[in-house]
Amino acid sequence: MTVLVAYVPTPEGDAAFVAAVEEAGRRGGRLVLLNTPREGAPVSAAMADEDAVRALVARASAAGVDVEVHQEAHAGDVADEVVRVAGAVDASVIVIGLRKRSPVGKLLMGSTAQRILLDADRPVLAVKP
Numbered sequence: 001m002t003v004l005v006a007y008v009p010t011p012e013g014d015a016a017f018v019a020a021v022e023e024a025g026r027r028g029g030r031l032v033l034l035n036t037p038r039e040g041a042p043v044s045a046a047m048a049d050e051d052a053v054r055a056l057v058a059r060a061s062a063a064g065v066d067v068e069v070h071q072e073a074h075a076g077d078v079a080d081e082v083v084r085v086a087g088a089v090d091a092s093v094i095v096i097g098l099r100k101r102s103p104v105g106k107l108l109m110g111s112t113a114q115r116i117l118l119d120a121d122r123p124v125l126a127v128k129p
Contacts (some may be wrong), residue, residue, distance in 0.1 A: 001029030004091035006082045006116070007056070008035065008046045011129035012097030019127045020095040021060050030066045032089050033057075036081055039073040046078075047071070079115035086122060095125045 005020035007013045017033070024031040033056060037047040048056070053069055060067045068089075074081040086094050098113050117124050 001027040001092045002032055002089050003027065003029055003093050003095060004032045004034060004082070004086045004089060005095040006034050006078075006097075007048065008097075009048045009052055010097070010099075012099045014097075015127045015129040016095050016097035017056060017059075019125060021063050021065050023093060023095060023125060024060075024065045025063055027092065029092070030068060031060055032068045032070060032085070032091065034070045034082060034085050036070065036072060036074045036078065036085075038078070039075040077112075077115070079112045079119060082116050083119050083121075086120060091122060093123045093125055094120055095127065098126050098128050100128075 003020050003024040005016050007017055020031055035046070035048045035053070053071070057067045057069065070085060082094060094116065096113050096116055101111065113126060117126065
């Protein structure tokens with residue numbers, strides 16, 4: 001069993017990571033950590049630095065969970081990339097973090113989480129910090 005976590009270095013991303021480690025431990029499977037910057041972006045707030053990734057891997061290892069890290073840049077929409085990687089690694093569940101947004105904010109800006117929930121062909125576990 002493989003658990004995919006879509007991680008960004010935010011409180012929402014940290015909540016998703018904690019839930020994903022617990023889920024992988026329960027399922028006796030591995031964890032795939034997807035932290036993907038937009039292709040061609042000179043700087044990306046979504047990208048976790050090496051020290052942060054090492055700390056995440058150490059936290060998962062301490063819980064007895066093997067981690068595979070994917071940090072390749074993506075083109076297009078991040079929701080499409082999450083769904084694509086979930087299929088490529090044959091994830092049994094996708095774990096995402098949610099942030100509070102107003103209905104108007106969702107309407108105007110869209111919601112990556114909503115797109116993942118609607119487009120994924122496998123279960124999605126959505127958590128809040």
